Amino acid sequence: xxxxxxxxxxxxxxxxxxxxxxxxxxxxxxxxxxxxxxxxxxxxxxxxxxxxxxxxxxxxxxxxxxxxxxxxxxxxxxxxxxxxxxxxxxxxxxxxxxxxxxxxxxxxxxxxxxxxxxxxxxxxxxxxxxxxxxxxxxxxxxxxxxxxxxxxxxxxxxxxxxxxxxxxxxxxxxxxxxxxxxxxxxxxxxxxxxxxxxxxxxxxxxxxxxxxxxxxxxxxxxxxxxxxxxxxxxxxxxxxxxxxxxxxxxxxxxxxxxxxxxxxxxxxxxxxxxxxxxxxxxxxxxxxxxxxxxxxxxxxxxxxxxxxxxxxxxxxxxxxxxxxxxxxxxxxxxxxxxxxxxxxxxxxxxxxxxxxxxxxxxxxxxxxxxxxxxxxxxxxxxxxxxxxxxxxxxxxxxxxxxxxxxxxxxxxxxxxxxxxxxxxxxxxxxxxxx
Numbered sequence: 001x002x003x004x005x006x007x008x009x010x011x012x013x014x015x016x017x018x019x020x021x022x023x024x025x026x027x028x029x030x031x032x033x034x035x036x037x038x039x040x041x042x043x044x045x046x047x048x049x050x051x052x053x054x055x056x057x058x059x060x061x062x063x064x065x066x067x068x069x070x071x072x073x074x075x076x077x078x079x080x081x082x083x084x085x086x087x088x089x090x091x092x093x094x095x096x097x098x099x100x101x102x103x104x105x106x107x108x109x110x111x112x113x114x115x116x117x118x119x120x121x122x123x124x125x126x127x128x129x130x131x132x133x134x135x136x137x138x139x140x141x142x143x144x145x146x147x148x149x150x151x152x153x154x155x156x157x158x159x160x161x162x163x164x165x166x167x168x169x170x171x172x173x174x175x176x177x178x179x180x181x182x183x184x185x186x187x188x189x190x191x192x193x194x195x196x197x198x199x200x201x202x203x204x205x206x207x208x209x210x211x212x213x214x215x216x217x218x219x220x221x222x223x224x225x226x227x228x229x230x231x232x233x234x235x236x237x238x239x240x241x242x243x244x245x246x247x248x249x250x251x252x253x254x255x256x257x258x259x260x261x262x263x264x265x266x267x268x269x270x271x272x273x274x275x276x277x278x279x280x281x282x283x284x285x286x287x288x289x290x291x292x293x294x295x296x297x298x299x300x301x302x303x304x305x306x307x308x309x310x311x312x313x314x315x316x317x318x319x320x321x322x323x324x325x326x327x328x329x330x331x332x333x334x335x336x337x338x339x340x341x342x343x344x345x346x347x348x349x350x351x352x353x354x355x356x357x358x359x360x361x362x363x364x365x366x367x368x369x370x371x372x373x374x375x376x377x378x379x380x381x382x383x384x385x386x387x388x389x390x391x392x393x394x395x396x397x398x399x400x401x402x403x404x405x406x407x408x409x410x411x412x413x414x415x416x417x418x419x420x421x422x423x424x425x426x427x428x429x430x431x432x433x434x
Contacts, residue, residue: 028364040371054276059283059384060376066284067388070291071395089281092274093236097136100239104131133242136235139188141195146177146420153416159409160196163215166300166402169223172196177420179428181205181319185218186229194222200417200424201319204350205357206312208405213301213309216403220296226289228282237282240275247271287384294393303397310390314368315360322353323428330429342429349425 012021013030020034031038107127114120141147150157153175161171172185172194181201188195196218206214221229228234247268249261298306330345373387383389 023361023363025361025364028361029367031367033363033366036370039367040374054279059287064388066288066291067384067392070288070295070392083285085281086285089233089278092278092281093233096236096239096274096278097232100131100134103127103134107131130246134239136231136238138190138192138231139186139195141174141188142176142178146423148175148177148416148420149173153413155409155412156416159212159403159405159413160215160219162403163212163300164219164222167216167219167223167296169219170194171219177417177424179323179424181316183214183218185221187231192231200350200421201323201353202312202316204354205315205319207305207308208410209301209305209401210309210312211301212401212403212405213297213305216300217293217297217306217309220293221289223296224289224292226286228286233278233282237275237278240271240278243271244268244275290384291389291392294389295396298393298397299399300402302401303394303399305401306393307390310386310393311365311369312357313386314365314372315357319353319357322356323349326352327429327431345429346422346425349428350421 011024013024014020015022015032015035015037017032017037018035020032022030022032022037024030029038029041104127107124110120110124110127112124114124148156150173156175157171160175164171174188174193174195176195176197178197178199179201180199182197182199183202184197186195186197187193196215202214203211228237247264249264249268250257252258252261294306294310297309301309326345326349330342332341369387369390372385376385
């Protein structure tokens, strides 16, 4: 995909607030760059609930301070996960998992030793079931996904290896390709093998160097670490969230409900306090790891590519509706005509998506950047706001590209991804649900 659209706006209107000229494009929101009129007309409501609100407050508390430290280089030299807060979080996580072990052992003892009572085995089975819900779980490879191994895509894996070497970390064992506008890395299985998820909805709308920056960002998570992604701390956060759900009060419809709510009141607030504490101990390091991954993207793919990647992420939410629109349009006809329409839609799907996303004008990108700055951490606290990530990726540079994605490499990788692209196009057109 080439750079973003530079097509000129053919009509303007007058801003109702300040009278400045407003570009008019029926595909996008009309807004005023002079006074920000209508810049964010569809702002989503923050995720409801006590825990999301607590996470937003914590993320906002770090926000600009952490970004300023990153821009000044004060946080880039310290490895993630080697401070007192991370150590305390690790110990607390072990305590949480220790409770799970106690539940499992107690459940086994009740089942084995109290078999003749009839009651103890039932209670033991309940404890074992709860322990199974709370246990840390290694990620598994998706069963219905398109999984590529080194033998399937040697040039893609060679590119990932080259980017990993530039970032300072090994490559991955498997690449999972899906249709979403996203990418991620994690480990899977008991041997903690490395896996990268590449969403074609994002990969296909990026320029060649932006793809290198994306790989650099994702591999940067391995290089810099993120305790919340690990099985110990991540598993503890999952266990505490499960406890909080299990102990949640039920609407009182009788005396028994009121009694249960009263009995679980103190444990519920204790779990909430531990969950907030563990969030507090890990969230700053997690967000710093995200910033460091963005710096890795800039250093390996170039500052220009990393900043471009941040902009592409702003239009990422529009990819899902575009794919759904393609799916709906291809399925409105029945019979042989419908079958032919679906086949036509499946062919060239990703190219059409890239063209539409490439046609997004600069004034829409600027609006989305301003929206990101306005919303900040209010909607998503798992990542720093995109405008801060963009700012930090541009700081300290400009960096030239350490890894270049030339035409030969691009053609080889495209050929290796072709079967996955075709299969996922069929899935999108026939049953895409976002």
